Structure formats: C-alpha cells, structure tokens
Amino acid sequence: MFPATLNFSDQSSLDPILPSGFSEREILQMIFDQSEDILILTNASMEVEFVSQSLQNTLEIPVKKAIGKKVDQILENFPSLPLMKPNQKMVIPVTTPKTKKKFLIEFEFKPQFTQAGAVQSIIAIGRNVTEREVSLKKFKDIAFKEKELNQLKSRFVSMASHEFRTPLATILSSALLIDMLLKKDFTPEIKAKVLNHVDKIVTQTNRLTDITSDVLLLEKSIQPEMKISLKKILIGEFLKDLVDTINRENFERRTVAFSMPEKDVAVWTDPSLLVHIFRNLILNALKYSEGSLEPEVSLQLRGSYFEVSVKDYGLGIPKEEQEQIFGSFYRAKNVGNIKGTGLGLNIVRELTKKLNGEIWFKSSVGIGSEFFVSFPIK
Known part of the structure; x- marks a missing residue:
C-alpha cells in the first residue's frame, strides 16, 4: 500500500511527464534511487517495501535483501518498535559489513495515515551526519x-x-x-x-x-598526550623497595608492613608513575592513621593482572563523601587539622588510568580504609 501523499491514481496529471511502460512500483523505485539520502518506505509493521539504492552504496546493505524485512533486522541499532510521531528524528551508529566503515545516520520518520487516522505506511529518511556528530562531540x-x-x-x-x-x-x-x-x-x-x-x-x-x-x-x-615510558620490572621487588624507602624516611617511627607471593612476576609498566601512585597511597595511610595499627601493603597476582592493596586502621572516609573522594581539591570533613591539598587521590586516579589500571576502595569511619589498585601484567 502506497502512502496517500504518493498517489499515482490520477494518470492524467502524470502522463505528460512520465514515460510509458512503467508501473507505479517502478516509478516509485526510480524516485527513491535519485535521492542521495537513504529512503526507506515501510508498512505499519515497519517491514520494508521500498528502499533507495543509497542503502547499498553507502552502507553496503543489498537492496534486494532488505525488501520484506523489518528495519531493525537490516540496521542493527534501529529500534524494534514502530515510530509513530511525525517528524521524529534519531541518530543510530552503523558499521558497514565489508569495509567496516563507521557512520552515524540520522533518520527522520514521516508516518502516512489513512482517512480513519491509522498508520498506513512510514517513510524513513536517513542522512549521513557522521561529520556533524563527531564535530559536535569534540x-x-x-x-x-x-x-x-x-x-x-x-x-x-x-x-x-x-x-x-x-x-x-x-x-x-x-x-x-x-x-x-x-x-x-x-x-x-x-x-x-x-x-x-x-x-x-x-x-x-x-x-x-x-x-x-x-x-x-x-x-x-590530565593531558591526553602525556608520555608513558614502559619498562620491565619485578613488581614485588619494586614495591618492597618503595615500602623500605618510606620506612627509612619515617625513621622507623611507624613501619609499613608488606606482603607478597613467594614467586615474583615481571610486568611492563612506567615505574615513575607507579612510584607516584603507591607512594601517595602509602603516605595517606600513614597520615590518616596516626596512633593506630601500622598500615599494610599487599601484592596479589590474579591471572593477567596484579593487584595491590594499601590498608590502614585510621579515620576512615564518611559514607556520604565517598563518591567525591577522587575529586580535585576535595578533602573529607573528618580530617581535622591534618595538612593536605586534596589533590593526591585525584592524581592517583588519573595516573592509574594512564596505565590502563583501575582503582577502588572500601572504608568505614573509625575503622579505616583499604585502597585497591589493579593493573595488567603486560
């Protein structure tokens, strides 16, 4: 069933401009194929009845294979439910099956209605808006x-x-x-x-x-072009040396404990960034647990990842502030007169991202905090 706006029944108005011997279906297909946009005509159930050649030229989807199928079967990210709002627009990502090119296609939907007000067919007009959307995102x-x-x-x-x-x-x-x-x-x-x-x-x-x-x-x-200098190091030996150095700097007044598996493992990483990450976490553990049990640093090997935990038995972080703790210049309200800039954990998180790692923690007020950092071994 053709939409009412594409009615070919009045032959007297078409005869002067249309060549003889063409059916309405062929004429409609010719009109569709002249458009650079991707034109799709569906029935009320979103099953394709006509589609322009640009579907194949741009998105590498054969026109013949599209006919009779629902739109969401030929375009993976297309919504499965019919869209009935006139002039509704949406942008969907499309990856071509052969060359794997990526496009962002904006579809505008124009439902055609019967005299009774029911949806008879839907015209979907797709435009390549990849450059526009990429520029907008930037x-x-x-x-x-x-x-x-x-x-x-x-x-x-x-x-x-x-x-x-x-x-x-x-x-x-x-x-x-x-x-x-x-x-x-x-x-x-x-x-x-x-x-x-x-x-x-x-x-x-x-x-x-x-x-x-x-x-x-x-x-x-926070600079995307920050230089990363990868080197092969024994991670257990590296952490032990760092903990020993901090203990010496602290004149052994408080000693950070360290534990690791019997077998060490070599990892590819940037040692200078790791020093910043773990030194900050260990010094925080000392700073915020004065008068409590000694902090503990532990190395665990988990398949293709290594995980380091830094645990203290100090102040702890209030639950209502835990989501903000990695923010710039943020300091928990219960730190009192303990000096700090509120930048340390923000820097630790950013450097951890640079090394493709993850950081998380658990904490309870009055009990202490434990920070975990995980990195790929290779």
Whole structure:
C-alpha cells in the first residue's frame, strides 16, 4: 500500500511527464534511487517495501535483501518498535559489513495515515551526519574540559589562598626571629631557638614545594598526550623497595608492613608513575592513621593482572563523601587539622588510568580504609 501523499491514481496529471511502460512500483523505485539520502518506505509493521539504492552504496546493505524485512533486522541499532510521531528524528551508529566503515545516520520518520487516522505506511529518511556528530562531540568535550578547568582553577585559588598563607606566615616570622636572635649574644639557648626556626622554614618550604609539585603533576596527568615510558620490572621487588624507602624516611617511627607471593612476576609498566601512585597511597595511610595499627601493603597476582592493596586502621572516609573522594581539591570533613591539598587521590586516579589500571576502595569511619589498585601484567 502506497502512502496517500504518493498517489499515482490520477494518470492524467502524470502522463505528460512520465514515460510509458512503467508501473507505479517502478516509478516509485526510480524516485527513491535519485535521492542521495537513504529512503526507506515501510508498512505499519515497519517491514520494508521500498528502499533507495543509497542503502547499498553507502552502507553496503543489498537492496534486494532488505525488501520484506523489518528495519531493525537490516540496521542493527534501529529500534524494534514502530515510530509513530511525525517528524521524529534519531541518530543510530552503523558499521558497514565489508569495509567496516563507521557512520552515524540520522533518520527522520514521516508516518502516512489513512482517512480513519491509522498508520498506513512510514517513510524513513536517513542522512549521513557522521561529520556533524563527531564535530559536535569534540565541541562538547572541549566545553566540558573548559568547564572542568574553570572549576579546577577556582578550587585551586581557594586552596592556594588557604594552604599557602600558613607556610608563608611561618617562614616570614621565623626569618624575622632568626634575624633578631643573631643580633644577640649567641648562647646555647639562642642557638637552639635559631635551629628550631630554621627547621620550621625548611618544613614549610617543603610543604609549599609539595603543593606546587602536586598541582604540576595533576596538570600533566590530565593531558591526553602525556608520555608513558614502559619498562620491565619485578613488581614485588619494586614495591618492597618503595615500602623500605618510606620506612627509612619515617625513621622507623611507624613501619609499613608488606606482603607478597613467594614467586615474583615481571610486568611492563612506567615505574615513575607507579612510584607516584603507591607512594601517595602509602603516605595517606600513614597520615590518616596516626596512633593506630601500622598500615599494610599487599601484592596479589590474579591471572593477567596484579593487584595491590594499601590498608590502614585510621579515620576512615564518611559514607556520604565517598563518591567525591577522587575529586580535585576535595578533602573529607573528618580530617581535622591534618595538612593536605586534596589533590593526591585525584592524581592517583588519573595516573592509574594512564596505565590502563583501575582503582577502588572500601572504608568505614573509625575503622579505616583499604585502597585497591589493579593493573595488567603486560
């Protein structure tokens, strides 16, 4: 059944412009084939009655095979239910069967109705909008990154104004006191005071350096072209050396425990990025579990992946804040006066992504937290 808008019954109006010897079906097929768009005429059940040659030319789907089938049988991502809304549009992805080219086709649907108001047939007009949709996605990605960057800048200004103020004030006051003390007699008491303020200057300068390093590393980690230098390392030996180094730096005041399988395994990874990832997690475990049991680092081999857990018995993360913990400059409300920028876990997540890994955690307030990081071995 042809749609009412394509009525060929009035031959007097067609005779002057149509060649003789053609049937209505042939004429309709000729009209369809002249279009660069993909034209599909279906019955009310979405079964194909006519289709333009562009279906085959563009999407490599033979016209003959399409006739009589439902549209969702010839176009995989086409909806299975009939679409009855006039001028409704939708974009579906299509991969050609032979050359595997990828297209985004926008279909517009024009139902044709009987005098009683029932759907008689549906014309689907498909246009190749691949370039448009790709450009639109790029624009959205850029807009999203721009928005994210603006939020990042805003949070950084807020964090910097707060975090930089205390170290700078300490450095300035200590420098002034040193100047005053050095003008007096250099007694053992004055020497002790001078050394105390020198220690404060060094500590606060290191703190500012750490903050600056975190910001620079975060900026580097979100760049898509960040350079990855893969090397073959024994992951158990690598982690043991890192834990031993942190224990030495901590003067063994608190010792991080480490466990691993008897047999080590060689992995392809970027050691410098792994140092940033695991050092941050281990130092966090020490920082947020002061006065509690010692943190534990454990290596597990799971087939084609290795998994590392860093467990502490400290503050824990409130349940209502756990979804935000990997955000830039975010710090849980229960950390009190413990110093930090709120960048560490965000950097860890970004670097983990760069190495095709995954990170997750479980945590309970007052019991502690355990972070898991998993990476492919090869």
